[in-house]
Amino acid sequence: MAGLQLDGLRKSFGSNEILKGVDLALADGEMLVIVGASGCGKSTLLRVVAGLETPTAGRVQIDGRDVTDLDPSARDIAMVFQNYALYPHMSVFDNMAYGLKIRGLPRAEIRAKVDAASALLGLEALLERKPRQLSGGQRQRVAMGRAIVRDPKLFLFDEPLSNLDAKLRVQMRGEIRRLQRRLKVTSLYVTHDQVEAMTLGDRLLVMHQGVPVQLATPTEVYARPADTYVAGFIGSPAMNLLPGLLGRNGTMVRVADADIDLGPQRLDRPDGHPVILGIRPEHVVLDASGMTWPVEVVEHLGAEMLVHAGRPGEAALTLKIANGTPLSDAIRVSFPSAHIHVFDQATGLRFESIGSGPSSS
Amino acid sequence: MRRRTLNLIPHAVMILAILLFALPIWIAIAGSTQDSAAIARGDVSLIPNLSGLGVYRDVLMNGSAGAGPVWRALLVSAGMALAIAFGKIALSLPSAYAVTFFRFPFRMAAFWLIFLTLMLPVEVRLIPTFQVMSSLDLINSFTGLTIPLIASATATLLFRQTFLAVPDELVEAARIDGAGPLRFLRDILIPISGANIAALFVILFVYGWNQYLWPLLVATDPKLDTVVISIVKMIGVDTATEWNKVMATAVLALIPPVAVVLLMQRWFVKGLTEGDK
Numbered sequence: 042m043a044g045l046q047l048d049g050l051r052k053s054f055g056s057n058e059i060l061k062g063v064d065l066a067l068a069d070g071e072m073l074v075i076v077g078a079s080g081c082g083k084s085t086l087l088r089v090v091a092g093l094e095t096p097t098a099g100r101v102q103i104d105g106r107d108v109t110d111l112d113p114s115a116r117d118i119a120m121v122f123q124n125y126a127l128y129p130h131m132s133v134f135d136n137m138a139y140g141l142k143i144r145g146l147p148r149a150e151i152r153a154k155v156d157a158a159s160a161l162l163g164l165e166a167l168l169e170r171k172p173r174q175l176s177g178g179q180r181q182r183v184a185m186g187r188a189i190v191r192d193p194k195l196f197l198f199d200e201p202l203s204n205l206d207a208k209l210r211v212q213m214r215g216e217i218r219r220l221q222r223r224l225k226v227t228s229l230y231v232t233h234d235q236v237e238a239m240t241l242g243d244r245l246l247v248m249h250q251g252v253p254v255q256l257a258t259p260t261e262v263y264a265r266p267a268d269t270y271v272a273g274f275i276g277s278p279a280m281n282l283l284p285g286l287l288g289r290n291g292t293m294v295r296v297a298d299a300d301i302d303l304g305p306q307r308l309d310r311p312d313g314h315p316v317i318l319g320i321r322p323e324h325v326v327l328d329a330s331g332m333t334w335p336v337e338v339v340e341h342l343g344a345e346m347l348v349h350a351g352r353p354g355e356a357a358l359t360l361k362i363a364n365g366t367p368l369s370d371a372i373r374v375s376f377p378s379a380h381i382h383v384f385d386q387a388t389g390l391r392f393e394s395i396g397s398g399p400s401s402s
Numbered sequence: 403m404r405r406r407t408l409n410l411i412p413h414a415v416m417i418l419a420i421l422l423f424a425l426p427i428w429i430a431i432a433g434s435t436q437d438s439a440a441i442a443r444g445d446v447s448l449i450p451n452l453s454g455l456g457v458y459r460d461v462l463m464n465g466s467a468g469a470g471p472v473w474r475a476l477l478v479s480a481g482m483a484l485a486i487a488f489g490k491i492a493l494s495l496p497s498a499y500a501v502t503f504f505r506f507p508f509r510m511a512a513f514w515l516i517f518l519t520l521m522l523p524v525e526v527r528l529i530p531t532f533q534v535m536s537s538l539d540l541i542n543s544f545t546g547l548t549i550p551l552i553a554s555a556t557a558t559l560l561f562r563q564t565f566l567a568v569p570d571e572l573v574e575a576a577r578i579d580g581a582g583p584l585r586f587l588r589d590i591l592i593p594i595s596g597a598n599i600a601a602l603f604v605i606l607f608v609y610g611w612n613q614y615l616w617p618l619l620v621a622t623d624p625k626l627d628t629v630v631i632s633i634v635k636m637i638g639v640d641t642a643t644e645w646n647k648v649m650a651t652a653v654l655a656l657i658p659p660v661a662v663v664l665l666m667q668r669w670f671v672k673g674l675t676e677g678d679k
Contacts, residue, residue: 091574091578093574093577093578112577113574113577113578114577114578114579114580114581118578119578120574120578122571122574122575123571124569124571125571126569126571126572126574127575128572128576128590128594129594130590130593130594130596139576139579139581139589140578140579140580143579143580143581143585144580187575187579
């Protein structure tokens with residue numbers, strides 16, 4: 042049975058359509074991360090699932106039950122907010138217990154549930170404290186605890202780590218993943234951070250302007266981005282996207298004055314078809330017989346360095362190579378055919394090879 | 403050392419200001435224990451005459467020429483100030499809650515109507531308000547004394563500002579937890595607005611306690627004299643004024659609002675510094 046199912050979900054605010062038809066099905070216990078730039082509709086989607094916004098059209102089903110017209114409290118969900126949204130005047134215990142109290146659970150049962158959740162999260166010593174006496178990471182844990190004690194059918198996370206510093210974010214990211222695996226609760230996690238998206242999700246949903254553009258495993262999204270938007274959004278630094286023309290029966294792309302061989306790939310488009318060639322900065326290799334690019338800026342990142350090449354006003358190329366590699370004013374590079382992506386210039390969509398493609402899962 | 407001389411000037415200014423504020427109060431305290439005739443001559447000693455302290459017992463129990471016993475007036479004043487403070491808070495909490503958190507037809511119209519009453523305090527609409535109270539047969543009653551002063555917008559506006567600062571996520575978290583509107587008001591909104599409620603209570607209590615014009619007009623029955631009215635009545639036009647009793651009453655009238663400010667201040671400063679939001 043599907044943990045969460047969305048059918049044709051749309052949401053407009055006045056004449057402004059934020060969600061333009063979202064269909065989605067999550068397996069029971071699956072963690073799906075929704076990622077996208079701000080304004081892509083990812084938070085609205087989460088709020089519609091939570092029942093905090095009413096959809097303009099479409100249905101929401103949680104654990105096989107249609108909850109579209111139900112109040113948030115009747116949907117059997119729990120939500121973790123970006124700013125934690127803890128009740129400031131209540132102790133940690135009361136924060137976690139409040140929802141259970143409203144549901145009229147017996148005191149002993151509330152006590153047991155809160156104790157279990159706080160043991161899981163290492164909050165036992167903090168139960169009597171007020172939220173303002175806690176650090177950011179501890180508040181985050183309380184917010185998680187408040188979600189866990191409800192024992193919901195669905196967890197909703199709205200950028201829960203954005204307010205934490207970088208180090209704590211990495212730590213909490215791991216904790217959330219471990220907890221979700223252990224509790225096996227279907228989860229929807231919204232973030233704009235692609236590292237969180239790649240590390241947390243069983244699957245990834247990339248959204249762009251209210252439309253889901255790709256739904257796949259993180260590896261798949263990285264290896265085979267569905268269009269130029271996903272290609273530019275996932276991966277840091279972003280994938281190089283160079284305009285060019287298809288040639289030699291669809292086995293070569295002409296970029297500027299260089300012919301780039303697609304190796305075993307062959308694309309089913311006439312020669313001269315305008316395309317965009319994509320290659321990730323980490324896949325570009327230095328090659329004495331390759332095409333020449335003038336170096337503009339070099340950034341040192343520690344183990345690696347980023348080389349920005351190109352002439353002003355023309356296509357730019359970024360390389361990620363080992364730090365300390367000797368460089369001159371101009372570099373010669375080549376693009377290994379196994380790592381080349383080709384997109385249609387008009388639609389931005391990925392071309393699939395009709396010959397043998399790059400071996401990636 | 404330069405610092406020390408620089409500090410001297412502000413200190414001198416402060417001491418002067420304190421004297422300026424404290425001296426009249428001290429004169430009232432000292433004067434209340436002295437001979438009425440001496441005060442009338444302008445002959446007030448700054449040293450209290452401890453044997454004259456009995457005047458407090460006297461005014462509390464018997465009052466003075468022209469006014470009844472002061473304990474009664476104090477009771478009326480306290481009742482009025484508390485009724486106004488609690489009444490206004492009780493009225494403006496739900497109204498501010500409604501205009502801030504709920505979408506209903508003519509919401510902004512309702513808000514502006516409430517806002518408009520700010521420009522029309524009782525003093526401005528004195529005669530029509532008296533007319534209304536008279537038609538309702540509320541002249542010379544405690545209800546007539548307090549109701550018109552309760553209905554005003556100040557508190558509603560202040561609570562609206564407080565409520566607007568409540569993060570949306572808090573409201574949403576409570577919705578997901580299953581708290582209905584009244585439960586949210588009681589369990590979350592009122593507790594986190596505690597500091598503001600306390601601050602407002604102080605302001606409204608002092609406002610109510612110091613009312614003069616409306617009580618003067620609406621309550622002619624001496625049983626409903628507030629302590630402020632009593633002081634005025636003691637200053638006789640025909641009879642000789644017992645100035646020591648006037649001063650004693652003034653000192654007594656001062657104590658409750660000062661006490662409220664001091665007691666509540668501790669409470670709301672605590673609320674503010676602990677940063678509830």
